[in-house]
Amino acid sequence: MIRAVLAAAVLALTATAATAQTAPPADPYDPGRKIVADIQKIVTPNGVQETLEVELGGAKQVINVRGANRDNPILIFIHGGPGSVEMPIAWSFQRPWEDVFTVVQWDQRGAGRSYLLNDPKLIAPTLKPERYRDDAIELIEYLQKRYGQKKVFVMGHSWGSVVGLSVAAKRPDLLYAYIGMGQVIDFRENERLGLEWTIEQAKRDGNAKAVAELEAIKPYPGEGALLPEKTAIERKWSIYYGALAANRRDADFYFRAPRISPEYTPADRKAWDDGSGLTIGALWPQLADISLKTVNRIDTPVILFMGRHDYTTPAPIADAWLKRLKAPKKQMVWFENSAHLPMIEEPGLTFAALLKDVRPLAGN
Structure with missing residues (x-):
């Protein structure tokens, strides 16, 4: 959600420079990418490591599948944004997961490597929340058939x-459990509470510049469509005060990780930016009225992984929703030293929670 909004805000500034290049420069991170690729290679006899192009809802999309034992249950990671792919960052946290799950990273339609596979003019009108949901359902069914595995978990971030x-x-019926990380329940309430929290932090800090900029975007989110330029200002300061990553003033550690990803070339990283601009432009006006508050029952286990300091998608909203929810099993897992990125901020504890609270739901 962060990177996508910021990318859309600066897209016009970067487009001229990007088109002015006559030839792509040499990639200074290529040696690092090769080292990471080598150390993360799946070498177990029954392992799986493949990147595939699949067609979901009439759009070509890229998935990356990795696991030490293809008999393990499948865990699909559904990235945020819209357009903020996790495939190029997964190298930094995912490898331990792959010993107990077959992990699938999916670049959604119009995002990341999938952006390059389809005409953006044809994809843009299809960027609807319901289409993403149905793409995910098609993906689950495809994976079940390809790997002969009915045990599927979905983690949405x-x-x-x-x-x-x-x-x-x-x-x-398709899921053994749903895991929500940085769970969004109501977009408008999400933005309202996030802005209030950020202004409170700025006032406490005596940061007159931040307070002035944040007060100037009111009423936000207000009524009607969300405006990306206002969201970008809120995110600028909420990141500064640790709403994305606790106790950090910026997100450079996160946004730089793709530079040494074995799964992403410089061209893919540019496609990530271009896809963020496309998806935010099409989807952001639709998001304000998305609310899952009326979802009162889920007929599969629901586990939320929430950072205690998350005010990018404020944790109190998800906590209150989960307390009302009826489900065969429900659980809140708190990450006390995390904000919006527990898998990066507390990777050991995230893996421990997957082992303790999620993997047993698949049985033997």
Whole structure:
């Protein structure tokens, strides 16, 4: 959600420079990419490591599948944004997961590597929340058939938690559990509470510049469509005060990780930016009225992984929703030293929670 909004805000500034290049420069990060690729290579006899192009809802999309044992249950990570792919960052946290799950990273339609596979003019009109949900359902069915595995878990992060929870509500029969990380329940309430919290932090800090900029975007989110330029200002300061990553003033550590990803070339990283601009432009005006508050029952286990300091998707909203929810099993897992990125901020504890609270739901 963060990177996508910021990318859309600066897209016009970067477009001229990008088109002015006559030839792509040499990639200074290529040696690092090769080292990471080598150390993360799946070498177990029954392992799986492949990147595939699949067609979902009439659009070509890229998935990356990794696991030490293809007999393990499948865990699909649905990234945030919209457009903020996790495939190029997954190298930094995912490898331990792959010993107990077959992990699938999916670049959603119009995002990341999938952006390059389709005409943006044809994809843009299809960028609807319901289409993402149905793409995810098609993906689950495809994976079940390809790997002969019926045990599937979905983890939705940030915007991806809207997609994931919608899948759980519509097709709980496909899932052994749904895991929401940075769970979004109500977009307008999300933005309202996030702005209030950020202004409070700025006032406490005596940051007159931040207070002035934040007060100037009111009424936000207000009524009607969300405006990306206002969201970008809120995110600028909420990131500064640790709403994205606790106790950090910026997100450079996160946004730089793709530079040494074995799955992403410089051209893919540019496609990430271009896809963020496309998806935010098409989807952001639609998001304000998305609310899952009326989802009161899910017929599959629901587990939320929430950072205690998350005010990008404010944790209190998800906590209150979960307390009302009826489900075969429900659980809140708090990450006390995290904000919006527990898998990066507390990777050991995230893996421990997957082992303790999620993997046993698949049985032997």
